[in-house]
Amino acid sequence: MNDEYEHPDDKLLYVTENILQYCDNSEEFMRLRDVYNSLYQQCQCKDICSPSTCECIQRSRGANYEAYQKDGETKYKLISRPEPESYPIVECNDSCDCAVGLSVCGNRIVHIGPIEGLDIRSCDKGYGLFATSPITAGTFVCEYAGEILTATEASKSHDVNKREGKPNYIMCLKEHYGSNTIVTIIDPSTIGNIGRYINHSCDPNCHIVPVRSGSCIPKLCIFACKDISPDEEITFQYGSDDETENESDRVKCLCGAQNCRGFLPYHNY
Numbered sequence: 001m002n003d004e005y006e007h008p009d010d011k012l013l014y015v016t017e018n019i020l021q022y023c024d025n026s027e028e029f030m031r032l033r034d035v036y037n038s039l040y041q042q043c044q045c046k047d048i049c050s051p052s053t054c055e056c057i058q059r060s061r062g063a064n065y066e067a068y069q070k071d072g073e074t075k076y077k078l079i080s081r082p083e084p085e086s087y088p089i090v091e092c093n094d095s096c097d098c099a100v101g102l103s104v105c106g107n108r109i110v111h112i113g114p115i116e117g118l119d120i121r122s123c124d125k126g127y128g129l130f131a132t133s134p135i136t137a138g139t140f141v142c143e144y145a146g147e148i149l150t151a152t153e154a155s156k157s158h159d160v161n162k163r164e165g166k167p168n169y170i171m172c173l174k175e176h177y178g179s180n181t182i183v184t185i186i187d188p189s190t191i192g193n194i195g196r197y198i199n200h201s202c203d204p205n206c207h208i209v210p211v212r213s214g215s216c217i218p219k220l221c222i223f224a225c226k227d228i229s230p231d232e233e234i235t236f237q238y239g240s241d242d243e244t245e246n247e248s249d250r251v252k253c254l255c256g257a258q259n260c261r262g263f264l265p266y267h268n269y
């Protein structure tokens with residue numbers, strides 16, 4: 001993966017993808033690990049992956065569903081999806097038999113790494129992530145990577161950040177598999193990537209898509225949902241509309257959107 005980004009926090013351990021927290025031998029940790037292991041998979045396609053044969057594409061949303069479409073000679077982008085965003089995309093990976101490389105298998109985007117031309121800048125919300133060149137709707141921007149925590153560890157980390165007056169970086173990723181929902185808690189407070197600098201907006205230009213790519217651990221991937229201009233701030237909506245704020249943890253939203261709900265969404269771990 002190509003991710004060469006500089007970042008302003010010298011205490012941050014920069015990682016290019018999610019890592020599972022240390023094994024604390026708790027039942028909660030073992031359950032988390034087992035769920036992820038049961039979801040690992042690879043396809044046996046010998047040539048170009050197609051929705052009718054590729055197990056990875058089929059796992060994404062059933063046969064005949066393709067998450068990505070070709071955009072120019074070498075690029076692929078996300079097809080806008082009418083269904084809930086929380087249905088995961090399963091990409092082909094190094095264990096698959098299909099040929100590697102975008103020119104052959106289009107079911108691989110995220111493992112390449114973030115797009116070029118992202119810039120961390122100071123703004124009214126602390127730091128924020130900005131585009132330096134145009135980004136078209138559907139483009140994969142970057143992963144929101146960090147440490148995958150159990151709910152207990154997330155709660156502890158949240159309390160530490162609050163006590164030390166630091167921003168809350170923890171995000172919850174929800175994936176729907178049929179009637180099952182898997183919630184993954186990602187914490188880039190001390191171990192993370194460029195994604196941790198993306199601020200919330202009530203009218204965002206990016207959205208979150210869960211992606212499985214070469215690892216049993218899911219990735220929280222940020223895709224543009226609108227065309228983005230140079231110098232525009234990259235934003236996504238934290239949490240879902242139905243998540244309400246806890247009175248004592250309310251953070252005033254500074255997104256400036258016309259439909260701003262006033263406060264950042266809040267998730268109880």
Ligand SMILES: C[S@@+](CC[C@H](N)C(=O)[O-])C[C@H]1O[C@@H](n2cnc3c(N)ncnc32)[C@H](O)[C@@H]1O
Pocket residue numbers: 125126127128167168169196197198199200201251252253254255264
């Ligand atoms: C994932 S971090 C984003 C990067 C952060 N601004 C920084 O300086 O590192 C999330 C935190 O940024 C701040 N933030 C994000 N979006 C915001 C918004 N729309 N209004 C106010 N603060 C925001 C909040 O402190 C939030 O807990």
